[in-house]
Amino acid sequence: MSGHELAGLVGAVVAGVYLAAVLGRPWPAGRTACWLGGVAAAVVGAPLTGHGDLRLHVVGHLLLGMFAPLLLVRAAPVTLALRTLPVVRARRLAGVLRSGPVRLVGHPVVAALLDVGGLWVMFRTGLHAAADPAVHALVAVHMLSAGTLFAAALVSPDPAPHRARLGLRAAVLVAAVAAHDVLAKTLYATPPPGIPAEQARAGAELLYYGGLPVELALMVLLGAEWWARDRRAGLRPARAAGSS
Amino acid sequence: MAGTTGTDRAVTRRAGRRNALAGVLLGLGAVAFVDETVFHQLLHWHHFYDRASSAAGLVSDGIFHAFSWFATVAALFLLAALRRDREVRPLRVVGGALAGGGAFQLYDGLVQHKLLGLHQIRYVPDVLVYDVVWNVLAAVLLVVGLVLLARTRRA
Numbered sequence A: 001m002s003g004h005e006l007a008g009l010v011g012a013v014v015a016g017v018y019l020a021a022v023l024g025r026p027w028p029a030g031r032t033a034c035w036l037g038g039v040a041a042a043v044v045g046a047p048l049t050g051h052g053d054l055r056l057h058v059v060g061h062l063l064l065g066m067f068a069p070l071l072l073v074r075a076a077p078v079t080l081a082l083r084t085l086p087v088v089r090a091r092r093l094a095g096v097l098r099s100g101p102v103r104l105v106g107h108p109v110v111a112a113l114l115d116v117g118g119l120w121v122m123f124r125t126g127l128h129a130a131a132d133p134a135v136h137a138l139v140a141v142h143m144l145s146a147g148t149l150f151a152a153a154l155v156s157p158d159p160a161p162h163r164a165r166l167g168l169r170a171a172v173l174v175a176a177v178a179a180h181d182v183l184a185k186t187l188y189a190t191p192p193p194g195i196p197a198e199q200a201r202a203g204a205e206l207l208y209y210g211g212l213p214v215e216l217a218l219m220v221l222l223g224a225e226w227w228a229r230d231r232r233a234g235l236r237p238a239r240a241a242g243s244s
Numbered sequence B: 001m002a003g004t005t006g007t008d009r010a011v012t013r014r015a016g017r018r019n020a021l022a023g024v025l026l027g028l029g030a031v032a033f034v035d036e037t038v039f040h041q042l043l044h045w046h047h048f049y050d051r052a053s054s055a056a057g058l059v060s061d062g063i064f065h066a067f068s069w070f071a072t073v074a075a076l077f078l079l080a081a082l083r084r085d086r087e088v089r090p091l092r093v094v095g096g097a098l099a100g101g102g103a104f105q106l107y108d109g110l111v112q113h114k115l116l117g118l119h120q121i122r123y124v125p126d127v128l129v130y131d132v133v134w135n136v137l138a139a140v141l142l143v144v145g146l147v148l149l150a151r152t153r154r155a
Helices: A003-022 A029-048 A054-074 A077-084 A087-098 A100-105 A108-125 A133-155 A166-189 A197-210 A212-233 A237-243 B002-042 B055-084 B090-115 B127-151
Strands: none
Touching (some): A003 A029, A003 A077, A003 A133, A029 A054, A029 A133, A054 A108, A054 A133, A054 A197, A077 A087, A087 A100, A100 A108, A108 A133, A133 A166, A133 A212, A166 A197, A166 B055, A197 A212
């Protein structure tokens, strides 16, 4: 089975499970659209991450590691699971999400290190061009899961009893975006082993500018969260209760 | 109703600070926008990467790029909140923007260009002319901005 076929099959199953859970219950259509969009981005992106051409590899990274995670997280899959699962299993899921290890990897700083750090390691060790398909599969799985952890730590609509403060999440986002930009420029300056300079430059610029839509969306979602909180608290706490 | 006027004064102070902050962040975003469109895309004085860039230069570029986008988004949310609360004070926002943009440009022109030598305005022999124009312009923006901020301190 080729990488495309495997990605398509997994994607069809994952999309089907979500649709089956949504069926017959009130659920915002936007969330379903996010899920389907996220699955599509991952299915298209995953096989590209194994490509030897840096430009195609970068397109794969953008789709699988940035666009797909943001869309999947905004589809609120945990909320859907908690509503759909039988009570005992829903409680078990909630317990797992509250557990120490999940809280650790779900912390914005840890998630950012796993995500952007993994990208640095991959390019600088030549892992992105490894010949072994098993290595490609592992790289793709890490890209999607680390990206999803990162997006979830910053802008998840799912219940998160230990969510980090907004200021910390904003600082982590700026640092992660900066690290992503610096990586792109160093790829331009010093191509990874075995990549021709022309290809490295095009790939680097694609990485730098192509990630911007996701980075801006993350910033706007953090801003929207601040806005909602500020509307409740307001500049004028004494009058707000009476006037609105 | 002494309590109410006390609250009003606190609200006015907070609104004043928020107007200034929105302006400063907007100013930083505007400087980054001018750098990208005018110096990179139109004049081609600056490049995505050039051999003169040191590692420190790349890192400072990356942080500036990331933070200026964040500053722009944050400024727009602050302005939206001020509009919602009918507390926009345009002159104070403009003052903040000039002060923020001028301060960053001056920092860029003196510390990054000259002290650290991270990058130059343009790679020509007589860069001094460019430096003088750049820094004087920055200082003027900063002073005008600070004066506006001082004069709009009270609503």
